[in-house]
Amino acid sequence: MRPLVPPYIETLKPYVPGKPIEETEREYGLTGVIKLASNENPLGPSPKAIEAMRVAAQKVHLYPDASSHTLVRRLATHLGVKPEEVVLGSGSNELIELLIRTFTTPEEEVLLSSGSFPAYRISTQAHGRPFAEVPMREGHRYDLEAMAKAINPRTRLIFVANPDNPTGTTFGRQEWEAFLAKVPEHVLVVHDEAYFEFVDWPEYFSAVEYFRKHPNVVALRTFSKIYGLAGIRLGYGVMDAKLAGYLQRTRMPFNLTIPAQMAGLAALDDAEHVRRTRELNGEGLRFYETELPKLGARLTKSRANFVLADFGRPAVALYESLLRKGVIVRPVAGNGYPTSLRISVGTAEENARCVEALREVLAS
Ligand SMILES: Cc1ncc(COP(=O)(O)O)c(C=O)c1O
Structure with a gap:
């Protein structure tokens, strides 16, 4: 029988998006989950x-x-x-x-x-x-x-x-x-x-x-x-x-x-919203660049609104531990970075909460 799809569809692995907040809250019985997983604007839309x-x-x-x-x-x-x-x-x-x-x-x-x-x-x-x-x-x-x-x-x-x-x-x-x-x-x-x-x-x-x-x-x-x-x-x-x-x-x-x-x-038409976002992002990048190396992470030089942080150990376990603390980041093992997490820049409070959660997870 003719296969339903051509081989290139049969072997296609779909895109894995960042885990949604609602799903995480449902699965882990949490509220107040933050998402730093899809490089979105923490200030929301204009x-x-x-x-x-x-x-x-x-x-x-x-x-x-x-x-x-x-x-x-x-x-x-x-x-x-x-x-x-x-x-x-x-x-x-x-x-x-x-x-x-x-x-x-x-x-x-x-x-x-x-x-x-x-x-x-x-x-x-x-x-x-x-x-x-x-x-x-x-x-x-x-x-x-x-x-x-x-x-x-x-x-x-x-x-x-x-x-x-x-x-x-x-x-x-x-x-x-x-x-x-x-x-x-x-x-x-x-x-x-x-x-x-x-x-x-x-x-x-x-x-x-x-x-x-x-x-x-x-x-x-x-x-x-x-x-x-x-x-x-x-x-x-x-x-x-x-x-x-x-x-x-x-x-x-x-x-x-x-x-x-x-x-x-x-x-x-809202240049001010763009300016505020850029400023907040610059501060967030600098915060991560200062704080994450203190936890032993190695960062690439990022000029975007996220960092790639290499923790030198399997990062999927870190990702899962962070989920339990209500912090969603992005595991990138599937992209070829098994010991790294991609962390989006959020608000100052979100960035601080993420670093704190990481500190606890890495210490345990
Ligand atoms: C490099 C790059 N290109 C394209 C996109 C897709 O963006 P859009 O939401 O416009 O489809 C992304 C989203 O993360 C991205 O990182």
Whole structure:
């Protein structure tokens, strides 16, 4: 009998998301659980976005504007690009799917860095596309030189996360330009900037600055992180208008809900919320950088809104002990980091509670 699914679906391991608060409270009989597991904004959405979603709720008997006309234009102005260079998605995750589906054939390969964001590999495999993974270099950093060397005649698409998730590491303009110079024009390079707004480093850059000179470059961004809208699913890509036009053909017509479109508009108008989030995040990163090494953890240099902390012992047990104390972090053994935990930056109180819980767990 013919198998129900092709082998690449049979062997596909689904994405493992952060454990939800409600589930943890139910399973462990707890209240007041905190979640530092999915790199969300601890301040929540902008009050302006909340109000916009309240208004939007009254319109959801209608189909959304399929072209997201107003939000596309508002974003284009925000970024200094043309509206036809912007494509919106139900989270940047949808853009990852669309890029694979639209620009690769089953004979072409996707090039990835091992130990980076697992969604690239999962989406690639779900589409039955072959992929190659290049190991990272020391310090869990992208090895762009090795990635350039790994390009072969079948390579069609490359994903790079910068800052990377779960490692938090970032590469700068010089490395990027040297890499781009080695990538053939027919190979698309997707620069995933999910944590762009958090980065405080002069050598950092955006692919938005590069796609005109290099039409094979695509920038991906999201409203899930600094804008605090992970639950509404809103992300976008910025790219050459010709590439964008193809994604407009393959995306679903109503991929963005009315609340998502309206929340996105309002969030872009709240620069103060973004500023406060960035400031809180900077303080939280510094707190973790000071406190976690005192507990024996080794941290990568993170410029995002989380840290990768290596405790030098099996981290799943630590994760489970933290759950019992009502603190959800992210085990990353499945990504190739069996002795590390990824810990998101929360409010000052949440960060302190997490460190305290870790101290108790490590002492017991
Ligand atoms: C590097 C990276 N890219 C993309 C995403 C997906 O974000 P979205 O919520 O926009 O789908 C994430 C989410 O954690 C991420 O870390």
